[in-house]
Amino acid sequence: MLDQSYYEVADKIIEKYGKKPSSLIPVMQDIQAEYRYLPGELLTYTAKQIGVTEAKAYSVATFYENFSFEPKGKYVIKVCDGTACHVRKSMPILEELYKQLGLGKKKHTTEDMMFTVETVSCLGACGLAPTLMVNEDVHPKMSPEKVIELLEELRGEGA
The missing domain is CATH 1.10.10 (Arc Repressor Mutant, subunit A)
Incomplete structure (x- = not known):
């Protein structure tokens, strides 16, 4: 209720x-x-x-995929898995996010409601692949190492 x-x-x-x-x-x-x-x-x-x-x-x-009945974290991270991003290794980025945040295919949001991780078919930024978005901000040419830096930065903002 x-x-x-x-x-x-x-x-x-x-x-x-x-x-x-x-x-x-x-x-x-x-x-x-x-x-x-x-x-x-x-x-x-x-x-x-x-x-x-x-x-x-x-x-x-x-x-509409945009609507969610599940509560989402403060930062919704969308990892692109479209063709350009996939070919340029977006899956290791997703795996690093899962590892760093203790998430997986069945659990998308952290317990503290800080992060939600989703995969999307395309972000429309193929020339910047591999790409992810945090809320409305595009992060181009990502790597697993850059994911760790990004999470540290976001955690600092959320504190």
Whole structure:
């Protein structure tokens, strides 16, 4: 059960876009931006408030890869595994991230909610391969050694 403050935030977001079905996606985006994931209870609440079925809201949320029902860390690290990045050794970068953070294919977020690691098909920066993103920042020409430096830098910011 979510704290009442979650619903109050959702109400403010809904008010911003209006109680209409066309508000569904921007409301979901803002809720996810606020909490770094889309709480299922809030999605159900939002659907009711704007006049769409719960099934419609969930179908939209599950259609777009951008939405997540799982809480994510402060830093979401997306490792590109597109062709250019893969050929230029993006998998050792992913393996180093897993090793440094104690994560793996089944566990994507650290216990302290500091880091989430995901793989993506393409970041659109093939000339900079191998590439990863931390939140909205692109990090080009990465290596396992550079990953260690990047994590140290991020840990320093988060302290």
